[in-house]
Amino acid sequence: MEGYTREEILRLIQEEDVQFIRMQFTDLFGQLKNVAITVSQIERALDGEIMLDGSSIQGSVRVEESDQYLKPDLNTFAILPWRPQYGKVARMICNVHNPDGSPFAGDPRNVLKQALQTVEDMGLALNVGPELEFFLFLTDEEGNPSTRTADRAGYFDLGPLDHGESTRREVALALEKMGIGVEASHHEVAAGQHEIDLKYADALTAADNIMTLKLAVKTLAQKNGLHATFMPKPLRDAAGNGMHINLSLFREGRNMFYDERDPQRLSLLARQFIAGLLEHARGFCALANPLVNSYKRMVAGYEAPCCLTWSSGNRSALIRIPVSRGQGTRVELRSPDPTCNPYLTLAACLAAGLDGIRRELAPPPEIAGNLYHMSPEELASRGIRNLPSSLEDALRAMEADPVVIEALGPYAARYIEGKRQEWEEYRTQISQWELDRCLITW
Structure with a gap:
């Protein structure tokens, strides 16, 4: 901006x-x-x-x-x-x-600013490139959201199959007018599902841009007679909405994740950062995936990660390293969904990566094979742990992770308390009640 x-x-x-x-x-x-x-x-x-x-x-x-x-x-x-x-x-x-x-101290933007001060004191800057997915659904006769869509398009399809093309275009142009760079937009895998990728920016600006994008999508969809939702899993048998986050550390304009001497062109700093993310991924899962519904997305077969792994190109891994190298070298974290608080999520991710750097952690061997095709026994034999399978499991993991708790500051306990109340409320309600609430809120 x-x-x-x-x-x-x-x-x-x-x-x-x-x-x-x-x-x-x-x-x-x-x-x-x-x-x-x-x-x-x-x-x-x-x-x-x-x-x-x-x-x-x-x-x-x-x-x-x-x-x-x-x-x-x-x-x-x-x-x-x-x-x-x-x-x-x-x-x-x-x-x-x-x-x-x-x-x-309870303002998420202030929490992220404080976390970024730590990395700035090290002479580094965190750049973030988010990719947000969402559904465009029809509304009923009274204007209430439904889970019906008129389009039958798939990945990268275009009009007339893609009925949301014009809304997506309006959003991209509106964001550009506001000074927010849009790298790409396209139809996603499921019918009615879309993605907008924002150009990388410093972490604070990126978090601001995520909140602005969500407002623009919902506002312009409503203007066009549609309902937009970032709910992680609105449809049982379709892909869910993720928010992949591309992370890189720069020093004086140079990408510190790139090393031309390494066979994979990854620096030691990048590997330590990856190791830190893997070490604390369970701890920040309740931030990156904050709803009961979030854990319905994180199941095998729908390109959502379930295991604590990394890979140079494997899209079933939690962390993927896109093929671009040089100034474009980055770490793609694939677990977050767009209902997360981006300020708190980025603060926790940064704390996790820096912990890996401080402790000089080494990541486990990368996994090249499709994790969805591996049995639980095979995963266990490789020492691969799973991400939490429910919000309650994620909250317990967060409570046990001092790095994540410290990154959030004194209001971490209040976040956990609020989310635990949500878990208790939702697990006693019928799924339709949860669906209706999440469709409207998110």
Whole structure:
């Protein structure tokens, strides 16, 4: 995103006839929130004087300490292209602060900023390229979401088979207008399923871009009479929605994951980072896969990973190393789904990778074969462990992982408590109830 000064924002608001500003932030569980103000309040907003009642936000502060302030990141100022072009609407993404001016420890964006400070102190920068999948479903006569789709297209198909092509195009163009680079968009494997890949950016910008993409997809789908959902597994017998995350560490513009002398062109740093991800993948699974429904996606046969493995090209592995080398060398983590809180997930992934670097861990031998064709006995004989099979298992693994807990800070316990309540609630409800709730929320 283009960087802005206070004066430039004030000038743009006047020149572009902006009348409404959305002060956006993300709660602990990954829901995008906002306070809307008119342009007359812009000076107060830029001064960080817009307040919110934090006690009414799930996972935030207690009622006796409810006052909080929104401090906007000026670099995130953008006009929303899907809103009216007369009396335009802009947004700024905010950090949540305490009344004394200190960053709120339970703000996911602040959690990621703190994690990134650690890597910056090492002279490194984390770049992230996310790939988000979603379904476009029809709505019923009353406008409620369904799991029906009019298209019968498959992987990389195009119109007229692909009925969501125009919506996907509108989303990509809207994001580009907001300064968010779109690398590719296409129809995915299942009927009604789509993918948009964002150009890599620094980790904080990438997390912001993920939240903006999800808002754009849902808004423009609704405008076109469709319902978009990022629910991990809305259909029992179809592929689920993943959010593959491409990670790389740079130093002074040089990709530190690349080593031309290595037979696989992977540096020792990259291998240690991979080892750290594998070491803590069970611990951050409850962040990367935060719903009861997430674990219905992570089953064999649908290109979702189940085992703690890595490979140079094997798409059944948890971690894949795409063929690109040089500045494009990267680690693709395939377990996260798009309902995750990207700020917390990236903070935990970074902590895991850095732990591998600090401890000089070595990854296990890579697995070239199709893991879906291997029996449990064969996997066990190779010492291959599984990812958690339920949200409850993932929460227990998270509690037992001090690296992940430390990365989240003092609000880790509140995240676990909230997700455990969700697990208890969902497991006593019929699947249709869960489906309806997830379709609408995610």
